[in-house]
Amino acid sequence: MDEYKEYYYDIQGGKGRDFGDVSARKHLRDRLQCKPFKWFVENVYPELVVPDESNFALGSIRNPSSNLCLDDLQKLEDEKSEKKVGLYWCHGQGGSQFFVFSKDYEIVALRKNDYCLDNSNYAPGATLEWYPCHKMGGNQLWTYNTQTQELIHVPSNNCLDTRSLKAKDFVRLNPCDGSLSQQWEFSKVCSKETLWKKVK
Numbered sequence: 001m002d003e004y005k006e007y008y009y010d011i012q013g014g015k016g017r018d019f020g021d022v023s024a025r026k027h028l029r030d031r032l033q034c035k036p037f038k039w040f041v042e043n044v045y046p047e048l049v050v051p052d053e054s055n056f057a058l059g060s061i062r063n064p065s066s067n068l069c070l071d072d073l074q075k076l077e078d079e080k081s082e083k084k085v086g087l088y089w090c091h092g093q094g095g096s097q098f099f100v101f102s103k104d105y106e107i108v109a110l111r112k113n114d115y116c117l118d119n120s121n122y123a124p125g126a127t128l129e130w131y132p133c134h135k136m137g138g139n140q141l142w143t144y145n146t147q148t149q150e151l152i153h154v155p156s157n158n159c160l161d162t163r164s165l166k167a168k169d170f171v172r173l174n175p176c177d178g179s180l181s182q183q184w185e186f187s188k189v190c191s192k193e194t195l196w197k198k199v200k
């Protein structure tokens with residue numbers, strides 16, 4: 001996976017684990033004259049969302065006042081469960097709390113690369129769900145106000161909110177009011193200027 005292994009560790013966890021000697025696999029790759037993994041991503045799977053510097057932000061999405069992070073709560077692993085978006089104590093280990101705020105203004109869960117943060121119910125107090133990414137904006141279009149730290153669902157103009165919620169609850173959308181429960185931090189911001197540009 002070459003340089004892409006770091007992205008894998010961010011998404012799946014396991015950074016720093018010893019995976020043993022892979023020199024035989026590298027020799028086989030050289031002997032067969034295999035193309036680098038980057039070639040595969042660019043030519044075979046170009047729609048893959050790669051958690052690199054070309055995105056606006058990546059990593060965990062944390063509410064500082066509660067120390068709760070957005071979490072997929074393992075809902076993406078179970079095909080039969082509701083794909084609701086939850087909250088859990090921030091653990092800093094990636095996996096269920098690793099997301100990309102993409103250049104398409106989508107919040108993408110990379111454990112299941114084709115799921116985006118979505119909301120079709122614009123009423124206050126609405127929960128959100130993971131829905132297959134479609135890159136057409138609409139219910140999956142988000143923006144982030146770098147001054148107020150609000151994560152705003154563009155179609156409803158409501159903010160992501162943790163008000164009165166605890167770990168394992170489903171995150172809500174409410175009218176933006178500047179409260180601490182609506183302030184969010186990304187663990188890594190790659191491009192501050194463009195986060196808010198889309199709907200300003």
